[in-house]
Amino acid sequence: MKKRETISSLQRAKGERKLVMITAYDALFASLFQESCDMILVGDSLNMSFLGEPDTLSATLEQMIYHTRAVCNGAPESFVVCDMPFGSTNTPDEALTHAVEVFRRTRADAVKIEGGAERADLVRHLTRNAIPVMGHVGLKPQSVRAEGGYKVQGRDEKSIERVLQDAAAIEDAGAFALVIEGVTPTLATLVTRECDIPVIGIGAGRETDGQVLVWSDMLGFFESFKPKFVKRYLNGAEQVKAAVATYAEEVRNGLFPAEEHCYR
Ligand code: KIV
Numbered sequence: 001m002k003k004r005e006t007i008s009s010l011q012r013a014k015g016e017r018k019l020v021m022i023t024a025y026d027a028l029f030a031s032l033f034q035e036s037c038d039m040i041l042v043g044d045s046l047n048m049s050f051l052g053e054p055d056t057l058s059a060t061l062e063q064m065i066y067h068t069r070a071v072c073n074g075a076p077e078s079f080v081v082c083d084m085p086f087g088s089t090n091t092p093d094e095a096l097t098h099a100v101e102v103f104r105r106t107r108a109d110a111v112k113i114e115g116g117a118e119r120a121d122l123v124r125h126l127t128r129n130a131i132p133v134m135g136h137v138g139l140k141p142q143s144v145r146a147e148g149g150y151k152v153q154g155r156d157e158k159s160i161e162r163v164l165q166d167a168a169a170i171e172d173a174g175a176f177a178l179v180i181e182g183v184t185p186t187l188a189t190l191v192t193r194e195c196d197i198p199v200i201g202i203g204a205g206r207e208t209d210g211q212v213l214v215w216s217d218m219l220g221f222f223e224s225f226k227p228k229f230v231k232r233y234l235n236g237a238e239q240v241k242a243a244v245a246t247y248a249e250e251v252r253n254g255l256f257p258a259e260e261h262c263y264r
Contacts, residue, residue, distance in 0.1 A: 005038050005079040007110070007132055007176045013038075014198045019210025021081075021200055022218070025050050025067045027074025029215060034075035041112065041212060042068045044083040044142070049216040056141050059085040061098055065105050072107040081134050082108040086142040089113055092125035099131045112179065114140045116166025120173040127174030135170035137191075138163055138204065139182025152203075154187030167191045167199070179212060180204045182229075203229035 003009075013019050021039040024030040025046040033040060046067055047059035061084075068082040082102050089095035099111045110132035113123060123133050138153045153159045164187075167178055177198045180188050185205025192199040192208050201208030213230065216222040221236035250256035 002035055002077065004077050010038065010079065010177060010198055014196070014209050019198055019200060021210060021212035023212070023214045023216075024071050024075070025215075027070045030071040030074035030078065030080075033215065034078040037078070038210070039079045039081060039212075040071055040075055041081045042071050042083060042108070043112075043214060044085045045214050047085075049214065049222050055144050057086045057145065059083075061085060061088045061101065064088075065102060068102065068106040068108050076107075079109045080107070081110045081112050082106060083112045084114075089119075089122060092122045095122045096125055096129055096131070099126055100129075103131065110134050110176065112136055114142045115170075116140075116162065117169035120169040123170055123173035123175055133173075133175045134177045134179060134200075135167070135175040136179040136181065137166040137170060138180045138187075141181075150182065152182050152184070154184035160187050160190070163187055164190060164194060167195055171195050171197050180208060203227065 010019060019039065020037045021041055022033050022037045023041045023043040023045060024033055025042060030040055042064060044056040044059040044064065047053045047056045047063070064082055064085050068080065072080050084095065084098065088098045095113070102108055102111055111126070112134040113119060114136040116137055123135065126133050139150055141150065144150055153163050163183060167180070170178060175197060177200060178195060179200050179202065180191055182203045185207060188199070188201050188204035189207040198209040200210040200212050202212045217226070217230040218232060219234040219236040220232040220238070223237045226232070247256065
């Protein structure tokens with residue numbers, strides 16, 4: 001059985017071993033992931049892959065709490081991070097109230113907050129009140145409408161400078177780890193070197209302290225779009241469709257249920 005991670009063990013991992021994080025939204029899949037992964041993120045990406053919305057912006061705190069409870073129930077041996085949804089952390093006090101709500105109603109170990117230097121005071125307010133925070137810099141999906149799309153960062157000096165400043169400010173505010181998303185490997189390497197806390201990449205190359213992927217992307221269940229950075233480790237959608245088609249055919253032609261599925 002894998003040993004449960006803590007903030008200290010995750011921080012000690014920097015430079016020693018790569019950290020593995022995966023998203024999960026329910027107890028069943030979380031229970032399958034806990035053995036191989038160091039952390040489970042209940043990402044607001046669930047709004048897209050579970051609810052079918054076009055972006056993450058309409059995810060609510062209630063939704064995040066519901067799914068985080070499920071994940072904590074399914075993977076009691078995992079370090080679980082709950083994503084704070086768009087609009088739930090507009091001021092330091094509001095962020096604290098909502099993060100406390102997450103902690104009271106789930107067994108999450110930490111919350112994740114998207115944003116850069118402009119959110120440092122808010123992160124500091126949470127960490128000073130015993131809420132561990134994972135930052136999220138680089139491409140920030142919650143800013144998709146403000147930015148006019150999902151824009152890879154680090155292709156020009158200005159964005160390199162900004163992301164470096166964001167990472168430094170969030171670390172300085174007390175975050176225990178950072179997600180860095182959608183940046184060039186060069187920028188991710190710089191951030192990983194500059195930060196003393198673990199930096200977990202998604203679409204950020206190989207040099208970060210760890211990786212995170214959205215489970216439905218990496219298992220091939222989310223078919224409508226495959227970002228460049230995703231590797232599919234399973235053809236989930238194809239396999240599920242084939243299995244359900246077989247079930248339907250067997251029901252229709254009377255092969256299921258067979259004798260062994262009947263009570264006597
Ligand atoms: O919501 C999410 O799944 C995330 C990951 C992409 C890091 O924030």
